[in-house]
Amino acid sequence: MRLDGKVSLITGAGSGIGRATANCFAQEGAIVVAVDVNADAAQATEEAIEMAGGQCLGLGADVSDEEQVIGAIAATVKNFGRLDILFNNAGISVIKPITETTEADLDKLLGVNLKGVFFGCKHGIVQMLTQGGGIIINTASELGIVGQPLYSGYSATKGGVLALTRTLAAEWSAQNIRINAICPGPTDTPMIRAEFNLSDDPVAEEKAAVSTIPAGHLGKPEDIARVALFLATSDADFVHGAAIVADGGKTIR
Numbered sequence: 111m112r113l114d115g116k117v118s119l120i121t122g123a124g125s126g127i128g129r130a131t132a133n134c135f136a137q138e139g140a141i142v143v144a145v146d147v148n149a150d151a152a153q154a155t156e157e158a159i160e161m162a163g164g165q166c167l168g169l170g171a172d173v174s175d176e177e178q179v180i181g182a183i184a185a186t187v188k189n190f191g192r193l194d195i196l197f198n199n200a201g202i203s204v205i206k207p208i209t210e211t212t213e214a215d216l217d218k219l220l221g222v223n224l225k226g227v228f229f230g231c232k233h234g235i236v237q238m239l240t241q242g243g244g245i246i247i248n249t250a251s252e253l254g255i256v257g258q259p260l261y262s263g264y265s266a267t268k269g270g271v272l273a274l275t276r277t278l279a280a281e282w283s284a285q286n287i288r289i290n291a292i293c294p295g296p297t298d299t300p301m302i303r304a305e306f307n308l309s310d311d312p313v314a315e316e317k318a319a320v321s322t323i324p325a326g327h328l329g330k331p332e333d334i335a336r337v338a339l340f341l342a343t344s345d346a347d348f349v350h351g352a353a354i355v356a357d358g359g360k361t362i363r
């Protein structure tokens with residue numbers, strides 16, 4: 111198995127891409143710490159992985175709160191001795207014209223999507239330095255690269271994640287800490303379903319989204335999990351500070 115005995119912490123692991131990655135990493139032999147602000151969802155991920163014969167600890171924590179990020183990493187090290195792979199994946203979306211986006215909306219987006227990744231990287235690096243290295247993967251988005259109406263705050267946070275990832279790779283690669291980002295395109299998770307459901311006609315909304323994807327369908331959470339798996343293995347040893355796009359070709363046109 112490709113991640114045998116590796117200790118991984120995944121945020122947003124109670125749903126969508128995070129849960130699929132937790133399952134994937136566990137199937138590849140990793141010990142998974144599944145972190146989510148929804149503690150019940152984190153617990154459900156733990157139960158599903160343990161039922162399937164894997165090893166998982168579900169933890170409730172809010173990544174926008176630095177103390178809770180410190181606590182999740184400390185719990186990982188206390189239980190499993192180290193932190194080999196950190197997947198900063200938790201995120202939220204707000205879909206509104208900028209003219210209707212409130213300061214509270216922006217603060218929430220910045221808190222989860224950007225500060226959450228920042229705190230994860232900061233304290234993940236502190237731990238990884240004590241153990242001779244590690245791997246960090248950050249979930250950005252294709253909307254950190256291309257523009258799309260109604261995503262001003264969201265895309266600003268995701269562009270920030272890409273800039274942060276590049277900077278940290280430049281800063282820490284020499285210390286054997288390999289840091290990369292994934293840019294998913296539209297992926298079939300509760301997040302995108304909630305976005306479609308904001309429309310009066312969710313079916314038409316989904317059709318419109320799919321029409322922008324050359325592959326002709328939404329991504330599956332497992333598609334993104336396999337990209338995370340690649341970045342988490344030694345196959346990606348020479349990949350540093352990259353933004354790996356997995357979007358069915360959406361950003362090529």
Ligand SMILES: NC(=O)c1ccc[n+]([C@@H]2O[C@H](COP(=O)([O-])OP(=O)(O)OC[C@H]3O[C@@H](n4cnc5c(N)ncnc54)[C@H](O)[C@@H]3O)[C@@H](O)[C@H]2O)c1
Nearest residue numbers: 122124125126127147172173200201251296297299300301
């Ligand atoms: N689904 C897509 O189309 C898509 C596309 C590009 C990028 N992304 C990104 O992928 C990541 C995962 O999204 P998803 O589609 O799986 O969404 P999702 O809503 O299915 O899962 C996100 C999980 O993050 C958790 N979460 C939210 N706020 C949190 C917080 N403060 N602390 C800890 N956990 C928190 C939620 O409870 C949820 O379980 C996000 O960063 C999202 O921006 C998703």
